[in-house]
Amino acid sequence: MAGVVHQSAQTVVVLGGGVGGVTTANRLRRRLDRRHRVVLIDREPDFSFAASYLWVMAGTRTAQQVTRPLKRLERRGIEVVVGDVEEVDPVRRTVTVADHVLEADHLVVSLGADYATDSIEGLGEHGETFATLGGAEALAPRIDSLVKGRVLVVTAAPVYRCPAAPYESAFLIDAALRRAGVRSSVEMAVHSAEPGPMGVAGPNVSAAVTSMLADRSIDYRPSHQITRVESGRAQFADGEVEPFDLLLYMPPIRSPKVVAASSLATESGWIEVDRGTLATSFAGVYAIGDNAQIPLSIGKPLPRAGVFAHAEALVVADNIASAIKGRPADARFDGNGGCFIETGFSKAGYGSGNFYAEPSPRVTVRPPSRRSHLYKVAFEYNVMRRWL
Template sequence: MTKSKDSNNDSVVILGGGIGGIAAANRLRRRLGGEHRITLINKYPEFSFAPSYLWVMTGARKASQITKPLSGLQRRGIDLEIGNIEEIDPVERKVTVQGREIYGDHLIVALGADYNAESIPGLADSGTTFATLLGAESLSRSIAEIQRGKVVINTAAALYRCPAAPYESALLIDAMLRRKGIRGRVDIELHAAEPAPLAVAGSNVSEAVKEILHQRSIDYYPSHQITSAENGLLHFSDGQSVSFDLLAYMPPIKPPSVLSTSKLAGSTGWIEVDPNSLLTQFPGVYAIGDNTNIPLQIGKPLPRAGVFAHSQALVVADNIASMIKGDSHTAAFDGHGGCFLESDFHRASYASGNFYAPPSPKVNVKSPSRRSHIAKVVFEYNVMRRWL
């Protein structure tokens, strides 16, 4: 897929087949003629819609309903390469995939983040994560079997993907137990490493989430950093230990391993980018989504969530297309975004606003409603039916 030096047809190589990578590929294909090659590289041949994993946990979705082969991209004129990315050379804009070198005039790095449950001794062996499709399926079975005891939801580090997910999981597990008629026999506790729910969004959002937890009799323990897990016990940095009958957790994250040997990685291990253009320090190389580190004025990074990867993908794709077509128009990512927080089977809250606003993010939260739940269903439909 090397572009010849005398060719006038630009090529774009996208690394990663998550929400950001797929959105960028589709947008570029719509903006550019067929003479410009667009290639997406992903380790696995299938895409699964992570925002719906919790619906798999509740039984509202089957795994097959939120999983599709990436080969659907080929019908849209997008080249697909399946394989492990072994090396990224941002200077040459070269990617090595299982020994094969692939070049692009423009690179978009959208590799996401890797889970790192192993960094907490005993965590993976003691509980089940709702952050993977297999984990969500396993939790669905475990919740169906439980009759009494204690369910503990845990965020194992303050930095993780999708800030709303642990709080959604607690509320949805509560709803599942109420539907079974056994909520009175099962306690639910949420032990979080972070100081407040969705803290980066501001105190009004945090307080709204805490109030919902309180209304549902979910005991909440913030700033509770787990150090290890064993034999039905969680051990925390303050010396306390908590027992559980079922543990559902959000694992810590780490940068994709291929970045550790790439010049793309910054001092944090993540990719540093211009916050508006998503351009890295290397010409023609962009990074979007979870593998980036974008510091906010409050000293915390922009949350790692699919909504931001999606918005950033459209900005980068539009700017690359404009550049190739000789159009002077440029787009900018302005920090706006939002996230759904499912509170039961048919209602969701929605928090949205400007995360780049000085001196701190300006985010508002809507009370749980059926309308917000339907909006998430529509987003799921668009991704699964229109992108693949």
């Protein structure tokens, strides 16, 4: 019949069932008819929304509220495989999971990042983290019962996920302690490896967050890399030792093991992509989210953030669907996005703009408001309810 395009059935394999993977799989399922397979693979049976972990830590969400079984995606016709991705061959577009080899016509790699907590001696043993769901859950009663002492929040080079998160953790703890009427007997400090908060978003955002820390009487020590932790004592690169009763850390990250071991990885271990299409140098293979390294004009990479993983996923899914339908694949990720900065008391600041702008990202920051907090709630709703 004239005008009808007969496409052969295609298989799209999505590695990782986090923000990037779940968004990609859903979008593809909506764009493609059921002849085409969409397969999503993750080692965990459940998706959990990391951007809500801080609310779990602060006691305003339960772990259950921010977790969904990935198998729910099967209702929509997405095939879900729970298993460890052991090997990725981007040339043949094959993936090995539990000794089975899957072949893909199109492959999307969204395996996130591995925590490199072990790179700092004693950090995992003597510190607590809100960067895992279990860690955030374990912290909730500790913060709730805190009445005095010294809370230290640290970040560590070279890179970590979500530049706002460690600062948000300090604001949320401060708010909880104020509500409990014990803030005056708890000292709080943030020691960051970076020279200023959220530096990638520019000096305005950095200055705004620094001043918010001062307003909340949270001591701030920039360019202070933690090197070693023992019971109640944290040591820094300049030899200084800081005492603490509770140490919270944002772990440094490294590329996922299976990615670093594949030919997808550059020397740094991360995957280099075209910053508009997220295409790798291998035909039909894309990388999005935390495992992709996108250099910006200022020499730093695009921050590892769910908002970017989400936006990149939509671009990649649309272009794959277009390619399958024989249409121009013209969707592009333009570097626009924003980071919420939760400050407690149901308010958040919001730094947003264009991270691809030249000569440096053009990002403006909105002061804390209830409206920005509600935008973050909407982001959570969008991912948890719409995609799962």
